[in-house]
Amino acid sequence: MGLGTTRKIAKDSGGFTVIEIVVAAAIIVLIGVVVTKFWINTSEAFILENNTAVLKQQSERSMEIMAERIRRANAASIGLSNGNSTMDFVDTADGSDIQYTLTPLAPVAPAWGEITQSINAVPNAIAGYAQALQFDVTGTGLVTINATFIIGSGRTRKTLTMQCNVAARN
Numbered sequence: 001m002g003l004g005t006t007r008k009i010a011k012d013s014g015g016f017t018v019i020e021i022v023v024a025a026a027i028i029v030l031i032g033v034v035v036t037k038f039w040i041n042t043s044e045a046f047i048l049e050n051n052t053a054v055l056k057q058q059s060e061r062s063m064e065i066m067a068e069r070i071r072r073a074n075a076a077s078i079g080l081s082n083g084n085s086t087m088d089f090v091d092t093a094d095g096s097d098i099q100y101t102l103t104p105l106a107p108v109a110p111a112w113g114e115i116t117q118s119i120n121a122v123p124n125a126i127a128g129y130a131q132a133l134q135f136d137v138t139g140t141g142l143v144t145i146n147a148t149f150i151i152g153s154g155r156t157r158k159t160l161t162m163q164c165n166v167a168a169r170n
Contacts, residue, residue, distance in 0.1 A: 062127030075141025102133040141168035
């Protein structure tokens with residue numbers, strides 16, 4: 001080529017424009033947001049189901065334990081205290097002094113505590129996640145147990161209220 005010859009430079013058409021890169025990034029971000037939201041919702045659903053199973057297991061177990069002992073109670077020995085949230089009685093099968101109460105997990109506790117069964121003043125937790133425990137006793141020895149259990153927080157929070165009626169011995 002001579003000195004006075006001009007050279008034409010061909011435009012490279014193999015690259016991406018800024019607009020194409022921005023659109024691709026926006027699509028990737030949108031897909032990421034959708035996948036993340038799906039994952040969060042699935043995780044929360046799993047946690048809620050797990051919390052429900054834990055509460056059902058804890059509540060049913062504690063009600064069965066209390067009902068079994070109350071059936072063996074001498075109705076005349078049943079005493080309530082602490083605004084009907086503590087129950088004391090004598091087990092006629094073995095003469096044990098039994099107490100059921102809600103023990104808060106203070107001072108840093110969440111909104112729940114443990115249902116404690118004390119046999120001859122030796123405490124043993126029979127259920128966690130208990131928010132409330134109330135007893136009612138009729139003159140005939142019919143005991144009504146009301147307990148509220150709570151677990152989780154936010155969208156994974158689950159509350160379960162249980163009621164059990166059991167007759168003590170007369």
